[in-house]
Amino acid sequence: xxxxxxxxxxxxxxxxxxxxxxxxxxxxxxxxxxxxxxxxxxxxxxxxxxxxxxxxxxxxxxxxxxxxxxxxxxxxxxxxxxxxxxxxxxxxxxxxxxxxxxxxxxxxxxxxxxxxxxxxxxxxxxxxxxxxxxxxxxxxxxxxxxxxxxxxxxxxxxxxxxxxxxxxxxxxxxxxxxxxxxxxxxxxxxxxxxxxxxxxxxxxxxxxxxxxxxxxxxxxxxxxxxxxxxxxxxxxxxxxxxxxxxxxxxxxxxxxxxxxxxxxxxxxxxxxxxxxxxxxxxxxxxxxxxxxxxxxxxxxxxxxxxxxxxxxxxxxxxxxxxxxxxxxxxxxxxxxxxxxxxxxxxxxxxxxxxxxxxxxxxxxxxxxxxxxxxxxxxxxxxxxxxxxxxxxxxxxxxxxxxxxxxxxxxxxxxxxxxxxxxx
Amino acid sequence: xxxxxxxxxxxxxxxxxxxxxxxxxxxxxxxxxxxxxxxxxxxxxxxxxxxxxxxxxxxxxxxxxxxxxxxxxxxxxxxxxxxxxxxxxxxxxxxxxxxxxxxxxxxxxxxxxxxxxxxxxxxxxxxxxxxxxxxxxxxxxxxxxxxxxxxxxxxxxxxxxxxxxxxxxxxxxxxxxxxxxxxxxxxxxxxxxxxxxxxxxxxxxxxxxxxxxxxxxxxxxxxxxxxxxxxxxxxxxxxxxxxxxxxxxxxxxxxxxxxxxxxxxxxxxxxxxxxxxxxxxxxxxxxxxxxxxxxxxxxxxxxxxxxxxxxxxxxxxxxxxxxxxxxxxxxxxxxxxxxxxxxxxxxxxxxxxxxxxxxxxxxxxxxxxxxxxxxxxxxxxxxxxxxxxxxxxxxxxxxxxxxxxxxxxxxxxxxxxxxxxxxxxxxxxxxxxxxxxxxxxxxxxxxxxxxxxxxxx
Numbered sequence: 057x058x059x060x061x062x063x064x065x066x067x068x069x070x071x072x073x074x075x076x077x078x079x080x081x082x083x084x085x086x087x088x089x090x091x092x093x094x095x096x097x098x099x100x101x102x103x104x105x106x107x108x109x110x111x112x113x114x115x116x117x118x119x120x121x122x123x124x125x126x127x128x129x130x131x132x133x134x135x136x137x138x139x140x141x142x143x144x145x146x147x148x149x150x151x152x153x154x155x156x157x158x159x160x161x162x163x164x165x166x167x168x169x170x171x172x173x174x175x176x177x178x179x180x181x182x183x184x185x186x187x188x189x190x191x192x193x194x195x196x197x198x199x200x201x202x203x204x205x206x207x208x209x210x211x212x213x214x215x216x217x218x219x220x221x222x223x224x225x226x227x228x229x230x231x232x233x234x235x236x237x238x239x240x241x242x243x244x245x246x247x248x249x250x251x252x253x254x255x256x257x258x259x260x261x262x263x264x265x266x267x268x269x270x271x272x273x274x275x276x277x278x279x280x281x282x283x284x285x286x287x288x289x290x291x292x293x294x295x296x297x298x299x300x301x302x303x304x305x306x307x308x309x310x311x312x313x314x315x316x317x318x319x320x321x322x323x324x325x326x327x328x329x330x331x332x333x334x335x336x337x338x339x340x341x342x343x344x345x346x347x348x349x350x351x352x353x354x355x356x357x358x359x360x361x362x363x364x365x366x367x368x369x370x371x372x373x374x375x376x377x378x379x380x381x382x383x384x385x386x387x388x389x390x391x392x393x394x395x396x397x398x399x400x401x402x403x404x405x406x407x408x409x410x411x412x413x414x415x416x417x418x419x420x421x422x423x424x425x426x427x428x429x430x431x432x433x434x435x436x437x438x439x440x441x442x443x444x445x446x447x448x449x450x451x452x453x454x455x456x457x458x459x460x461x462x463x464x465x466x467x468x469x470x471x472x473x474x475x476x477x478x479x
Numbered sequence: 480x481x482x483x484x485x486x487x488x489x490x491x492x493x494x495x496x497x498x499x500x501x502x503x504x505x506x507x508x509x510x511x512x513x514x515x516x517x518x519x520x521x522x523x524x525x526x527x528x529x530x531x532x533x534x535x536x537x538x539x540x541x542x543x544x545x546x547x548x549x550x551x552x553x554x555x556x557x558x559x560x561x562x563x564x565x566x567x568x569x570x571x572x573x574x575x576x577x578x579x580x581x582x583x584x585x586x587x588x589x590x591x592x593x594x595x596x597x598x599x600x601x602x603x604x605x606x607x608x609x610x611x612x613x614x615x616x617x618x619x620x621x622x623x624x625x626x627x628x629x630x631x632x633x634x635x636x637x638x639x640x641x642x643x644x645x646x647x648x649x650x651x652x653x654x655x656x657x658x659x660x661x662x663x664x665x666x667x668x669x670x671x672x673x674x675x676x677x678x679x680x681x682x683x684x685x686x687x688x689x690x691x692x693x694x695x696x697x698x699x700x701x702x703x704x705x706x707x708x709x710x711x712x713x714x715x716x717x718x719x720x721x722x723x724x725x726x727x728x729x730x731x732x733x734x735x736x737x738x739x740x741x742x743x744x745x746x747x748x749x750x751x752x753x754x755x756x757x758x759x760x761x762x763x764x765x766x767x768x769x770x771x772x773x774x775x776x777x778x779x780x781x782x783x784x785x786x787x788x789x790x791x792x793x794x795x796x797x798x799x800x801x802x803x804x805x806x807x808x809x810x811x812x813x814x815x816x817x818x819x820x821x822x823x824x825x826x827x828x829x830x831x832x833x834x835x836x837x838x839x840x841x842x843x844x845x846x847x848x849x850x851x852x853x854x855x856x857x858x859x860x861x862x863x864x865x866x867x868x869x870x871x872x873x874x875x876x877x878x879x880x881x882x883x884x885x886x887x888x889x890x891x892x893x894x895x896x897x898x899x900x901x902x903x904x905x906x907x908x909x910x911x912x913x914x915x916x917x918x919x920x921x922x923x924x925x926x927x928x929x930x931x932x933x934x935x936x
Contacts, residue, residue, distance in 0.1 A: 075551035088569040096506035
């Protein structure tokens with residue numbers, strides 16, 4: 057693991073400290089202190105690796121852990137400094153000798169390793185019964201019913217010729233906390249003639265672990281997931297969570313090399329995994345006709361573009377909705393009665409990089425800015441397609457009064473509902 | 480430095496707005512130059528009263544105080560050369576007043592230029608100064624360095640928009656200069672003295688800027704010539720038009736070569752020896768008329784390529800070619816001496832030829848591009864950090880370039896400022912008597928020499 061070359065990315069040496077990354081960084085904008093900025097983090101990484109000045113690990117960690125891994129700075133950097141993965145590498149380095157985890161973070165990471173997430177779900181239920189949120193800084197999402205995957209593999213068949221066969225990767229949240237999103241994804245796929253296989257051996261995508269610098273657990277999960285889907289003859293592996301696709305598509309290849317056990321399986325999995333919106337665009341290209349649905353009641357909504365949601369390479373928008381939000385716009389086009397309102401800046405929701413667990417108050421400042429933008433569009437509903445974003449957007453304490461809070465849904469759920477109405 | 484000042488600053492601002500840990504200070508030790516200096520503390524003032532008290536403390540403890548916006552300067556203006564306190568203005572970022580009747584806007588110095596542009600644009604107004612860093616640099620920094628950009632050819636630079644300032648002098652006194660009038664002759668023009676003073680005379684707390692109605696539309700032309708003289712003549716002719724361009728950027732042979740291999744496009748051709756990016760703005764009808772007129776002028780000088788468009792996608796692609804210069808330079812070296820000389824327009828061809836000779840004589844790649852309309856040439860001398868002998872040749876070539884600039888009647892710096900980067904070259908342009916005037920002016924505003932000491936001279 058230590059001899060992984062990609063792991064030793066030295067692109068921080070390319071930084072000419074121009075400052076271009078400052079205004080796009082959500083955490084910098086919340087505090088306007090350069091210690092919490094991409095340029096500041098790169099300078100700390102440079103110094104820590106150059107050894108000119110002895111720095112405190114815990115203090116560096118404070119700066120690194122305020123990074124949301126949203127990727128805005130990486131996109132804008134003229135010198136190709138890979139800030140997100142450099143921050144992760146620095147966390148991995150610091151994680152080795154610093155006891156940097158807060159008790160809450162430790163608990164969450166431990167609970168995610170538990171297969172059926174019983175501890176996590178129980179803790180969340182208790183937190184919602186007793187108002188612990190008043191005692192501790194934090195937000196505790198309430199689990200919606202029973203987990204989607206339980207003891208066995210799930211298979212959803214469809215009839216017809218030339219059907220596509222897809223695997224479904226749920227991710228922890230859409231399996232355990234918001235399982236309806238998984239059911240709705242299956243509805244959307246099967247209604248369009250896609251057979252779905254859901255192996256029960258899949259687990260967490262690993263992102264919470266790598267975000268905390270725990271590369272060992274991250275790689276264990278990557279291998280576990282790759283193995284779970286290996287052997288099935290699948291056209292695609294689909295996920296409805298933008299952060300899971302970011303983890304599998306972007307990070308798995310960075311932290312595995314040829315010498316690692318299961319390298320080829322992990323890379324195969326990484327290449328085959330596709331986010332739900334890219335899947336529909338792909339499927340349409342090879343001749344699938346995407347069914348239209350109809351909502352019972354017309355509604356205005358905004359779509360929060362998750363930072364980790366990426367359009368497929370070469371994507372060119374072909375409708376106004378696609379111009380606004382990318383590939384997900386295709387599905388909006390298919391939902392009768394849903395009117396998409398634009399968001400001016402597409403700010404970050406404040407959840408990424410475990411920020412809502414590590415720096416709750418900072419995270420909420422970022423969420424507040426997101427809601428300032430949302431309020432300008434005055435929607436009736438907020439849609440998105442990432443489990444982390446759903447957490448942050450549902451946490452509207454201090455933003456709206458209890459009775460004015462906006463519903464937050466996964467776009468796939470609205471689509472599934474519109475298909476059910478048409479039946 | 481006396482540690483007591485830290486305690487007093489914490490008592491004044493609260494410990495949350497005083498940074499003292501090495502890990503934090505290091506994030507304020509640099510700007511966009513290769514130089515760096517550690518401050519002893521960073522403070523975040525929120526209003527003029529606090530700034531005044533900070534200045535008085537610095538005076539009492541004889542501690543340097545340096546103002547800093549986004550730290551994106553190219554001359555070292557915000558570097559704490561002698562340590563001391565950095566006053567970060569990032570948290571003073573409110574737009575204070577939009578005076579629509581008189582067409583002025585008042586802002587705190589930490590407002591990002593692009594944020595002000597966007598705020599005004601939403602309301603039908605326009606703040607023209609557009610340094611390349613406008614998306615991240617602050618108005619305070621822009622005023623301190625008198626920043627300019629491509630729009631200068633038609634709209635001028637920051638100084639042409641600063642109408643009034645609230646300034647805290649080196650004695651901690653709050654003064655107000657200028658007025659919300661275009662005409663103002665009442666004593667020395669202190670407003671303009673502060674503009675471009677590189678943060679050495681005082682700290683700004685409020686900046687009042689003139690604004691314009693927003694142009695309705697714009698279109699771009701990309702044109703290239705093989706013959707440098709033809710290109711030069713065509714460009715000069717455009718500047719004499721009543722409806723002159725709102726942007727007239729050029730790339731010489733060196734930067735065309737650099738971008739050619741880096742930037743690929745189906746629509747535009749990066750080739751030739753003298754390339755221009757030209758903009759017309761105004762009402763849609765005015766723009767279309769101007770573009771037709773520009774094209775007629777340009778075509779008379781046998782361009783090898785000409786492309787014009789008002790479509791967003793095309794305009795973006797043309798500007799991408801211009802933006803590609805900086806990153807494309809990396810292949811020539813990992814260390815850049817970035818000069819922003821300005822010469823009289825009629826000396827541009829002579830200067831470009833001279834730069835080609837110097838590049839050959841000193842065996843260093845020199846890549847040039849800039850703003851034709853104001854003779855502002857970005858001369859980038861590209862070097863290898865680890866090649867000491869080459870670094871020396873680079874410094875010598877820089878000296879030759881600046882010497883020649885002065886000989887042509889030009890300026891050592893068009894828009895970056897002198898700061899630390901060029902202060903030893905001031906003597907090329909000014910004698911002792913002149914420099915003494917500058918020093919005496921500084922003494923009047925900052926008798927304790929605590930405000931950004933060691934810059935300009």
